[in-house]
Amino acid sequence: MNQGWTAVATWHWVANDENCGICRMAFDGCCPDCKLPGDDCPLVWGECSHCFHIHCIVKWLNSQQVHQLCPMCRQDWKFKE
């Protein structure tokens, strides 16, 4: 009976929080330096299971001289593969 269907959806990151712990912007939005969400401003997860905008966490890690810690739980930051 049906022929074609154009459906509407919104996409979301599968994350355990709504906002990025660093920039406090929504994950589904983008970090303050970006214009476009999604592919252009992706999320990354650490082994501690916290996640951030990639640009945010990279900036944070670059600013840490000695230890690279997760800003949320202070464990060593390792990117989750």
Place this chain on the structure above:
Amino acid sequence: MAANTEALNKAWKTIVDFLSPGGRPILEVSFPEIQFQSAVDILVQNGIVNIIEDWFFENVQRDIRQRVAPNFWNYYTSTACQGASEWSDNLLKAVQFLHQVSEEYKPSLQRLESISSGTHPKNSLQTFCGVQKLSDVLITLFKAIIFAQVPNGYQEGLDHFYSEAFKVFNDTNSDNKGGGNEEVERQCDGCGENTEVCRCAQIMDRFHTVNRLLDEVGILEEVSGTSATALVHEKIQQHVEAQCKGRFETSFLESLENWLDTKVLGWLNLIYTGNRTHIGADCISSFRGRLQHFLYKTYAQVQINEFFKIIIDFPESAPAVQDLKACLEKTDMRAQLISTLRSSIETRLLHPGVNTSDILTAYISAIRALRVLDPAGVILELVCDPVRKYLRCRDDTVRCIVSSLTDDGSSELLDELIKGQPLVLDESGHSDDEDEDWEKWNPDPVDADPATASKSRRASDIISMLVNIYGSKELFVNEYRTLLADRILTNFNYEIGREIRYLEHLKLRFGESQLHYCEVMLKDVADSKRINARIKEEKAQRNEQDVVEVNSMILSAQFWPAFREEKITLPEEMQKLLEAYTKKFEALKGNRTLQWKSHLGLMNIDIELKDRTINFKVSPVHAAIIMQFQEKNKWTVEELSKTLQMPATALRRKIAYWQSQGLLKEESNDTFVLVEDHRGHTHDYLMTEDDETESAMASTQAQKEEEYQIYWSYIVGMLTNLESLPIERIHSMLRMFTMQGASTMECTIQELKQFLDRKVKEQQLMYSGGVYRLPK
């Protein structure tokens, strides 16, 4: 001594005989001049020569008062009710009489002139009248005494006399004497009589005679001045009205001036020049200036009264605007233009009966027309102020502006948009510009508002003016965003080249940051298209075939305006399709998932009935409803609403669509059946408002409500900590905390008060003594 007195008496008698005007014959004509001269000499010897003049004019005055004036006026009043023609004849007779009197005085005056040369006693009548020659004293006396008492109807008669002559003159001098018409035309245009008894020549003849005689007496200007001027003014008015009223596509100034020069001045020349003694040609030429001014003024008046129409017709009416501009430079009618235009705009435009889009169209052409008229923009500012105020209080103004900006139909605004200058908003202050050409600088007109910079008036273009109705870009950008979202979600067209082009234009105007959200929205559409293609490709590789081809529009929720929410649970087979799509999306984009807005979207379905197949393009909700009728033919609203998990009222609205299509029928109350057989059925066609046009976006009202919820949490926090607060404090604190971002709306104290009052009514808040507190 006695002899001396006798000689004096005799001499006096001689002088009296000589100088007595009219009537009495002059004695002893054999050597009159010598006799007169010797009589004068005697008076000179006695040092009383100056009494001659006094005596003479005393006499003349009495004569005029007692004889001339009554006789003169007698011509007008003698016959009781006269026709115009007889009146003119009487005028001629009266003037002839006056001329005769004047001629009678002439010899005496000449004599008097010869004896009194050079000596002007200070108290003489001549000095009193302020004239050079003794003959002018006589003219003054004529004017003073005769025209001191004007009988009724004199002025009207005179007016008629002149206008009749003007008509004849105008007719004989007009160029369009079509030869073919003459036979048909039984009436002479000039005198209004039958052509056979045309009196044109007679009228003109009499007219010339009267003028000549009056001039010789020296009172032509006195008699004809008022009439001629009034007549000329009237004619100018008539001519301008007849020629120019309601015709805006051509410029009239030149032809009007031409007409003035040939017809009106020609006519005046006819009266006042020729070999006139008392009035020079320079008088006419100075009069020309005044008449020209009058012409401009009349023309301007006509155009000002019609200016509203001119504005509506712009740019077709551009010549009229140019004309008016020229007129305004020469006459002082700006204030009148402004007040007339304002009031006609108010009565014709600014009332509830006019569509907002029509007001906007008129506003736009007013901007255009007035900019031509007054490049400084002051008139525009003054006139359009009420329009702006009015538009501000209409709800759909922004929507109208934005939609006309982006519509295909109205290219005007689009052209403006493409011109693309950055917006000039009111708030941006301007310093004095150095780059402006100082030689071309002009001060602002006197009626300009000194508070606003002239530069901002001049530079602002139409789009800025429209945006300035509200003075905020945000409102416009938000409205544009909603419209854009609506367009995308009703058309589901993946080709967005055009939209992108618009967006680029708008970005030039409103700045990049304002339109960032819209950019993301368009990118969503492009991305969705790509994802759809990828998924389709994959399917093709795996040779999968679906019953329904699902495409999706995947949106970045953060950047879209709030969606209209609607509760529905789609039938399982539909759900499965969506789930399958979600799986594929998740495989494609790591860590991301989809949340379906099941009520939005567009389904292209074929409905196979017993006797035919019908194609529909409907929303998924509609499709879900009709699908239920596949299983069984009869559903009650209650059952349906349970299966689809949607509220009964919403469901009924949707069913109404199918009813109107003749597919469903309300068999009994709340029970619907599928109409399989088309023939022989009368459908209960319902006139339903087209559900399809319902916006996919939440209404502004709903959006606002949502924003207030954010405020409410802040307000509760405030009041918990500080116990009680007046509204001003609440507002300022809210501004501090929440109203900073670009996307948050501005909230006025009034709006806040309304919101708080509602909360008081809902008993979530208490208000007493000017402060708000939370109930305990």
